[in-house]
Amino acid sequence: MAAAISWKDEYSVNIQEIDEQHKMLIQMIDDLFVVISRNKEQTLEECEVCKVLERLIDYTRIHFAVEESLMRIFDYPDYEAHKAMHDQFIDEVMMFERRLKSNKNKSSEQLVAIEMLFRLKEWLVNHIVGIDKAYSRHMLNRGAAKSWIRKFW
Numbered sequence: 155m156a157a158a159i160s161w162k163d164e165y166s167v168n169i170q171e172i173d174e175q176h177k178m179l180i181q182m183i184d185d186l187f188v189v190i191s192r193n194k195e196q197t198l199e200e201c202e203v204c205k206v207l208e209r210l211i212d213y214t215r216i217h218f219a220v221e222e223s224l225m226r227i228f229d230y231p232d233y234e235a236h237k238a239m240h241d242q243f244i245d246e247v248m249m250f251e252r253r254l255k256s257n258k259n260k261s262s263e264q265l266v267a268i269e270m271l272f273r274l275k276e277w278l279v280n281h282i283v284g285i286d287k288a289y290s291r292h293m294l295n296r297g298a299a300k301s302w303i304r305k306f307w
C-alpha cells in the first residue's frame with residue numbers, strides 16, 4: 155500500500171532534533187492513513203481512527219510546546235503569529251475528532267476521516283516548509299545546534 159505521506163529531505167529545517175519530531179508526526183499521519191484504509195472493512199463499535207488520532211494530537215501538542223519554547227528562548231520575532239497557527243491547527247484537528255465521534259455510521263465516519271487526512275498532510279507539509287524553516291534560520295543564525303551532540307532517548 156502506498157504511503158499517504160513520507161519524509162522528504164526538502165522538509166528538513168536543518169535542526170536535527172526538530173526534523174526527528176517532524177518525522178514522527180509524518181509517521182503518525184501515515185499510521186492514520188493505514189487505519190482509515192482498513193476502516194471500511196471493520197464493524198467496530200468504537201471509532202478506531204479516533205484512537206490513532208488521539209495519539210497524534212498528544213504528540214503534536216508536545217512538539218508544538220517544544221517549538222514554542224525554543225522560539226521564546228531564541229527570542230523569535232514572529233513567535234505570536236507562529237503560536238497562533240499552532241493553536242488554530244489543534245482546534246481544527248479537535249473539531250475533526252468531534253465530527254468523527256459524532257458520526258452515526260461507518261460511511262460518514264470514513265468521509266470525515268479522509269477529509270481530515272488530506273487536511274493534516276496539507277497543513278503539516280506547508281507549515282514545515284513555509285513556516286518552520288523561518289524560525290530555524292533565525293535559531294541557526296543565533297547558534298542553535300544543527301545536529302545532536304548527545305542522544306537522550
Ligand SMILES: [Fe+2]
Pocket residue numbers: 221236240281285286
Ligand atoms: Fe511550527
